[in-house]
Amino acid sequence: MGRVTRKNLFSIMALCAMVGLLLLPIVMALPSPATGEEAPTADGAKKDGDKVEKGRDVYYKTEGIVVGAPAPKTMDGPRDYPRYNFESRVLLWFANQQHLYYGSFVLAVPIFCMVIEFMGVMTKDKALAKRYDQLAYDFIKISLTAYSLTAILGGILIFTFLTLYPAFFGYLSSIFRPVMHIYALMFVAESGTLYVYYYGWDKMKEGFLKWIHLSMSVILNVIGTLLMMLANSWIGFMMSPAGVDEQGRFLGNIWHVIHTALWNPLNVHRLLGNMAFGGGVVAAYAAYKFLASKTDEDRAHYDWMGYIAMALGVAFLIPLPFAGYWLMREVYAYRQQMGITLMGGLLAWLFIIQATMIGILFLSTNYYLWQAMGRMRGAEKYQRYIKYLVFLLACGYLVFITPHTMVMTPAELKAMGGQQHPVLGNYGVMSAKNGGINVIITTTVLSFVWYMRGNKVSTVSWAKFGNIFMGVFFACAYINIIWLAIYGYYIPANVRVGLSVPQVATTLSCLFFMFALNSVMMKGAKQMGPIEWGKISVRSQYALIMLATAFTWMMGLMGYIRSSVRLFWHVNEIMRDNSPWAYTHTTGFAANMISFNVLFFWLSILFVFWLGSLAAKKAPVEAKAGVPGSVPQPAGSH
């Protein structure tokens, strides 16, 4: 008893220490804006009568006292842009992208851990709870090696920045100086919390201690998210600067510098993207383990793990387009020209690739789900309908990727007789495209619903009505989406733009109502047979790997687009890029570069996994908690 209380005491102390670490940067930050404001006033007072120079914020339009130096005017030469026999920008691109991949992974995995650990705590089924707990522990173990790699890559990134773009980096760090130490402290806090969280896992298994452990994961994620938001403020500042005057002089309000026009959309988009990405990486890990495992037991475990990771990843993939839409809208609101460069100008072809990739992601997800029905007895009844889903997906996809207008040469323009193709041009408008993507998402929802009820027969008294209702609801949803898409052609543009909202609402209705209705119907349902974890086809695992790779590629692509939309500005409209690499690469070069980054990341992380498996082999494997597959109703199934 005494031991337990002492343990309790210690863990509470540890938790308090974490909270303290979390708050420390905020406490440290408090005086710094104050000094930032005071310093110039004191200066001004000293000069006595010398007028204090004032500047106007480029974004917030407020007046402020000039504190910083103007953005340096760089010149092509060894002082501002040292060269090392290679395109500096490509080197930086590589370093940045690798750091970002690892960083996103490391930030996403603790969120998964938190969710899964919480699920484990809440589940009444003891065996299942243990499995969840073990899974969360496995996740954090994967991320630990990646965590140190992230730190190393971050160091490499700063080093690359300092050697290749000293003037630019110097300017940025001078702007962000007031929060630099916070960033560093946050990083220390994150590391500390992560290690306590990881090493305290076994010691804090039961009862009250478990709750403390769980709250540690919450703190860990809060710190991680804040860290990410601070990092985002740099790119936000580069895209849509604020808090400085026209010459780039800092005006003393660090909050303006951080809270730029695009900061929040970027935060949301990145957070969701990280989660989907993390899901992809973990799913790929599980697929790797599945394919490499020799026993049925292992296969069952990793099949289950892959499924959960995929489901979590896709859950964050679905809202991602909406977050992207918000970001895009903010970009247009900030600078219309920027939006046009993105969607209709220089970078428009990259968006065609992106549309293709969104299609690939959804197709692989659907394919995985259809394959996954193979491990359930009773799901055969849906198999014969899958071809119709394929047809729907293909139609939606083809419409979705048809481009509207492109940058064309005069000859091409003439050959086509205008900016649009006479036939295909009709599908390239937003009205049809919205229809296409909504059909794809709705079909994915339908696949999920079929998967969830694969091996079950509802026993509720209104089952028949429920089934008919669900069928009719989906049918009407499809009709409504397609009808709105067609209707858009007959009404003027200003009314048409509004149609996307009911379209999206229809898709989301399917998602929420049908999921909800389905789980109500399946409560206490009769099982045709257990889910036979591990009895999934090998192809499905490759679908997971494809999903993960495609997602990584898409992340690289979108990051490239976001970064290159600044064209020849280091900091948009404040600091010009005068290096020999201020131009925008061709689509093909970018695609090659992204492929290289993606493959480098995957090869390195496969290496990390392999290292992990070596370590695991040495340590005696802890008896697997519960035999996977014997659990009557793994929560993963809904």
Next chain:
Amino acid sequence: MGQSIMYGIISVIICVAYFTLIDHVFMDMQGLDYWYLFRK
């Protein structure tokens, strides 16, 4: 059989009503007229 048809009809009525409502309300929220074409 008759019961199925009955259920089907009820479902169709509910769904059509629901989606029409969605279309109308969400267009209305944006200050736009969903019935534009028909009023013209």
Next chain:
Amino acid sequence: MGNMITEALSMGWMAMALLVGILIYFQVSITDPAAKKRATFKTFIGIIAAFLLFFAIANYKNNFYGENRLLPFSLVMITATSFVMAMYFTNLGALLKIGGVMFFVAAFLSGYGNWLPQVEGGFPPKEEKLDFSAMTPQQLADEGEKIIFGGIGKSTVQGEIGKGQCPLCHGFQKGFLSERAPNLFGIPERAEKERLTDPRYHKGEPDKRDTVEKESCPGCGTGTTVQEYIAESHSCPNCYVVAGFGLKGSNDRESQMPKIHKPPISLSLPELAAVDTWLYVREGKEPPSYEEIIKTYEKFIPEADRPKQQEDKPAGPASVLLADGSEPVDQIFAKAQCMVCHTIPGIPGALGTQGPKLEEGTNAPNRIKDPAYKGTAHSTPEYIMESVVSPSTYVVKGFPDNLMPKVFGQKLSAGALKKIVDYLSQVKAGAPPPKIS
């Protein structure tokens, strides 16, 4: 191909030599014939795979900048290598196959990216805090040429248009098409010998002028020198209209030329000075000094009307567009200068008569039906698009061919074109004009 093989060999000879060594070692050390055969085969596969790998790397290295379209082939090669290796090295099979799938996805996506049309964003315009006042006449003239034609040396090419948009109406070389406005070849001389002495010019007596606007500003007076004549023409086109070039029906009392210092063109005084300097320099004439030119403009443009020199804001490659499509449609018509020649119902100021009245909702269907019509349009929007992008496809009876510039396909963004088409297709004869959106 050949040199790539050599490079692959030179890069990977050590690894391959090692594999060959192992191959020989197996021949000697393994006695069991079955095991020997298996080992030999595996090593052989290993050698081939290693060669493919090095070949892929050599391709990557060689073509990284030049023929980067070839790079995805490297990835395809590595994909093949991975799968072949996975077949024979079963203990690493899973890893190799996963790698293969990843390489395949990357190869597909890179190949796709390389297959699409390649657009490269050119270098940004040079950052120059243009200080016109400190330039030599030649530099100033070069800037002027850029403003008029969009680039140095472009003045001899018909159809090149810069920020000033002058060539939309004026010809600048002998024999260039210039029906809407006087050809400006030889203007410094002509200004002195013909224009200033033209009785209709009423030099020094603006009140006697028979034009809708007698003076650029109250009390501004008329031009007395060549440079003042040019400055007045830029700032007050209505003050004196060269015979035959007035707005149709105005009896040369009103000009169709916009005031250049006013929107949408809004050239600043220094920019106008650059333009004028070019007019002299290109004919080998000694231009007035920068200060003198500025002074002439200050005479005709009151302080409040002078546009501020734009905060040197190079807007990227898109700035060559006359309109990018973000503007409301009436501004697009103004920026592209459509209204100079066309009457467009519903667009204020669009009363030109050089070209047909644009009631395309009514006209287009008839034109398409015209037996003389040789274009490819089947609908009103298509017809309008065709007429804007390639005006000579069908020329409306009673109007000259080649009068309308053929540059709008490149000088207007897709969005701007779409707005134009949307608007014009809704304009119908006898109906109220559509709302400007």
